[in-house]
Amino acid sequence: MDPIAPAGDTVLDPTILLSLRRLEDSSDPGFVRQLIGIFLHDTPARLGALRAAVGRGDAPAIRQLAHSIKGSSASLGARRIAALCAELQQCGHGGSLDGVEDLLLQVEHAFQEARIRLETDWLSEGLATG
Numbered sequence: 001m002d003p004i005a006p007a008g009d010t011v012l013d014p015t016i017l018l019s020l021r022r023l024e025d026s027s028d029p030g031f032v033r034q035l036i037g038i039f040l041h042d043t044p045a046r047l048g049a050l051r052a053a054v055g056r057g058d059a060p061a062i063r064q065l066a067h068s069i070k071g072s073s074a075s076l077g078a079r080r081i082a083a084l085c086a087e088l089q090q091c092g093h094g095g096s097l098d099g100v101e102d103l104l105l106q107v108e109h110a111f112q113e114a115r116i117r118l119e120t121d122w123l124s125e126g127l128a129t130g
Helices: 014-023 031-056 059-075 079-094 100-123
Strands: none
Touching: 014 031, 031 059, 031 100, 059 079, 059 100, 079 100
16 A cells, blocks of 8 residues: 555545554553654644745745655655645655645645544544544
């Protein structure tokens, strides 16, 4: 399974989060919660930097920031964000910035959806204990 391919309308791939949950042990029972917390804390700043890079037309910065967000998103199963960032990364790599503003808006929207799901299903008592 490709970790950055979009999975239909799925905001999050719970199998990835559940796999991470299985890696937890008694010495670090909050491992997944910590990963989610870091993602939710760091991603808005990265998105802000990405927005600034798009505004400047800075293709190398777009490529680097999109790559960073893609990796952290894929590691938590945020497949839609990762797929969109892969597209942004390609735009930055190729130097063609046509459509990057629209892609960025889609990434920002996908992040808000993922944030809500992570907070509701994984940081609350919901699936986080499953």
